[in-house]
Amino acid sequence: MSAVRTALPLAAATVALAVVALMLGDYPLTVPQVLTALTGTSGFESTMVLEWRLPRVTAAILFGAALAISGALFQTLTRNPLGSPDLIGFATGSYTGVIVVTVVLGTSVVTTTAGALLGGLGTAILVYLLAYRRGVQGFRLIVVGIGVTAMLHALNTWLLLRAQEEVAMGAAIWGTGSLSLTSWSDVVPAVGVLLVTAPLVVWASRPLRQLELGDDAAAAHGVRVEPTRLAIIGLGILLTALVTAATGPIAFVALAAPQVAKRLWTGAGIPLVHSALTGAFLLLGADLLAQYVPAQPVPVGVVTVVLGGLYLLGVLIREARRA
Amino acid sequence: MEPSRLRADDVTLAYDGRVVSQGLDLAVPDGSFTVIVGPNACGKSTLLRGLARLLRPAAGQVVLDCRSVAELRTKEVARQVGLLPQTAVAPDGITVADLVARGRYPHQDLFRRDAAADRAAVAAALAATGTEELAQRPVDELSGGQRQRVWVAMALAQETPLLLLDEPTTYLDIAHQIELLDLFARLNDEGATLVAVLHDLNHAARYATHLVVMKDGAVVASGAPQEIVTADLIEEVFGLPSVVIDDPLTGRPLVVPHSASTRRSSPPERSAEAPRVP
Numbered sequence: 001m002s003a004v005r006t007a008l009p010l011a012a013a014t015v016a017l018a019v020v021a022l023m024l025g026d027y028p029l030t031v032p033q034v035l036t037a038l039t040g041t042s043g044f045e046s047t048m049v050l051e052w053r054l055p056r057v058t059a060a061i062l063f064g065a066a067l068a069i070s071g072a073l074f075q076t077l078t079r080n081p082l083g084s085p086d087l088i089g090f091a092t093g094s095y096t097g098v099i100v101v102t103v104v105l106g107t108s109v110v111t112t113t114a115g116a117l118l119g120g121l122g123t124a125i126l127v128y129l130l131a132y133r134r135g136v137q138g139f140r141l142i143v144v145g146i147g148v149t150a151m152l153h154a155l156n157t158w159l160l161l162r163a164q165e166e167v168a169m170g171a172a173i174w175g176t177g178s179l180s181l182t183s184w185s186d187v188v189p190a191v192g193v194l195l196v197t198a199p200l201v202v203w204a205s206r207p208l209r210q211l212e213l214g215d216d217a218a219a220a221h222g223v224r225v226e227p228t229r230l231a232i233i234g235l236g237i238l239l240t241a242l243v244t245a246a247t248g249p250i251a252f253v254a255l256a257a258p259q260v261a262k263r264l265w266t267g268a269g270i271p272l273v274h275s276a277l278t279g280a281f282l283l284l285g286a287d288l289l290a291q292y293v294p295a296q297p298v299p300v301g302v303v304t305v306v307l308g309g310l311y312l313l314g315v316l317i318r319e320a321r322r323a
Numbered sequence: 324m325e326p327s328r329l330r331a332d333d334v335t336l337a338y339d340g341r342v343v344s345q346g347l348d349l350a351v352p353d354g355s356f357t358v359i360v361g362p363n364a365c366g367k368s369t370l371l372r373g374l375a376r377l378l379r380p381a382a383g384q385v386v387l388d389c390r391s392v393a394e395l396r397t398k399e400v401a402r403q404v405g406l407l408p409q410t411a412v413a414p415d416g417i418t419v420a421d422l423v424a425r426g427r428y429p430h431q432d433l434f435r436r437d438a439a440a441d442r443a444a445v446a447a448a449l450a451a452t453g454t455e456e457l458a459q460r461p462v463d464e465l466s467g468g469q470r471q472r473v474w475v476a477m478a479l480a481q482e483t484p485l486l487l488l489d490e491p492t493t494y495l496d497i498a499h500q501i502e503l504l505d506l507f508a509r510l511n512d513e514g515a516t517l518v519a520v521l522h523d524l525n526h527a528a529r530y531a532t533h534l535v536v537m538k539d540g541a542v543v544a545s546g547a548p549q550e551i552v553t554a555d556l557i558e559e560v561f562g563l564p565s566v567v568i569d570d571p572l573t574g575r576p577l578v579v580p581h582s583a584s585t586r587r588s589s590p591p592e593r594s595a596e597a598p599r600v601p
Contacts, residue, residue, distance in 0.1 A: 216408035219377050222401030222429040268417030
């Protein structure tokens with residue numbers, strides 16, 4: 001299987017990077033120390049690795065994978081490398097939801113999560129309905145999504161300006177996107193929900209390969225095109241919204257990981273497994289950069305925005321050359 | 324009345340409330356190579372989309388084996404009726420074999436798939452279309468004629484007794500058109516029932532066993548080409564004066580249209596008896 005052969009190096013690279021992430025910190029460890037600590041038998045070092053560092057590494061891997069799968073689903077459905085949930089408004093909508101609940105109800109994990117989910121889903125429904133004309137086509141979805149994103153940005157700024165200072169600060173910190181979850185109790189619920197979506201992704205992969213062929217061919221092969229597309233869009237939104245609710249908006253991973261993965265394999269279209277592994281690697285790497293490269297650690301969202309900006313510029317330059 | 328598994332019963336077909344066909348009846352004779360012709364925007368592709376259940380009739384029903392297709396599971400229909408669509412997209416970098424294998428979708432589900440049957444169906448589809456040597460090539464690199472044969476192979480891999488073809492020869496040169504039509508004729512000889520929308524009247528008259536002529540959303544004439552194609556019918560449907568002669572190779576009707584220059588040089592010809600070619 002060439003799919004397995006090309007996925008293995010990606011998986012190995014991600015594991016290697018995870019080991020590096022577990023080594024780094026205020027109290028650096030060697031590779032053998034990390035491996036011993038992982039068995040839980042080395043006292044303080046085990047506590048440090050298993051309780052402090054592993055939750056963050058786990059979150060980076062799973063959230064990165066979820067964002068990348070979401071991006072792969074959207075880019076396949078829209079047939080466009082820019083058809084990513086962060087560009088078409090869902091992350092911005094989640095942010096709007098969080099600001100609104102923070103202003104109205106104050107900050108807590110429950111309200112933030114609910115606000116992010118409702119904001120993201122509400123935006124998705126709005127974009128879908130505005131783009132709907134005898135079914136949804138990729139390009140219209142992207143254009144409508146970018147328009148809605150711009151309006152939501154304006155709304156977010158207005159809401160933050162009107163909010164009380166400490167409320168605005170809290171919302172703004174969430175809005176940068178961070179993996180600084182410290183304990184398993186924060187990570188486990190998000191991870192649990194993500195694992196529940198895994199069978200849905202497996203289900204979606206087959207009709208997704210049919211929709212790639214165009215609506216007519218997919219329908220001729222027995223796919224119920226519009227309900228299936230709606231279900232896959234819903235799945236993509238769910239993945240993005242779950243991650244966003246836990247971390248705040250993290251740009252670039254959903255956008256770039258599927259395109260990087262596509263270049264790393266030999267098969268057709270955008271591969272879901274490779275995308276997930278690439279996304280895990282990218283988010284883990286971006287989080288390491290965020291923690292250790294600047295003098296003071298910054299939220300990972302800051303790093304991904306910078307990388308995403310460069311990537312987007314690269315895409316635009318390439319498209320401009322081609323045109 | 325010939326038996327027909329696929330019928331349109333009193334269907335009204337409409338896009339966004341704009342009615343294209345009203346109260347249309349059509350029976351596809353089993354084992355036929357049915358070809359639908361007519362002027363642009365006469366509703367022939369719309370009718371095919373209706374038969375392929377890509378377009379749900381606003382009224383009436385499309386019937387497959389005495390049951391309305393609206394009531395059948397889409398995969399069940401997809402095991403009986405295949406379609407060569409006008410607009411299909413090959414995913415980036417896909418190989419011919421992988422693309423053809425995607426036609427097996429209605430025979431598979433998440434947990435059950437007969438790998439041996441899939442392989443055999445793909446191999447047979449590649450052989451029938453003469454694309455075996457292309458199997459490992461990326462579809463992006465193929466010529467237009469090769470690509471169209473690969474799409475046909477994908478439809479064949481679906482192994483349906485009924486196959487609908489939406490303008491399969493458009494954008495191909497004359498040699499590739501004939502090659503493809505010969506392939507369809509052979510499939511028809513081997514037992515498949517085919518329904519094609521074609522633009523070229525003479526190809527339609529040569530290959531069809533059952534010709535359906537449409538105008539303004541209605542069926543104007545249907546039957547064997549030899550029996551229905553006349554200069555009067557062509558003028559009525561297309562508004563184009565012509566002479567219909569016997570095709571010297573097949574004896575089927577051959578439509579030779581008048582144009583401004585022929586009308587100027589020989590105006591009385593149009594009503595004259597069609598010249599016979601021995």
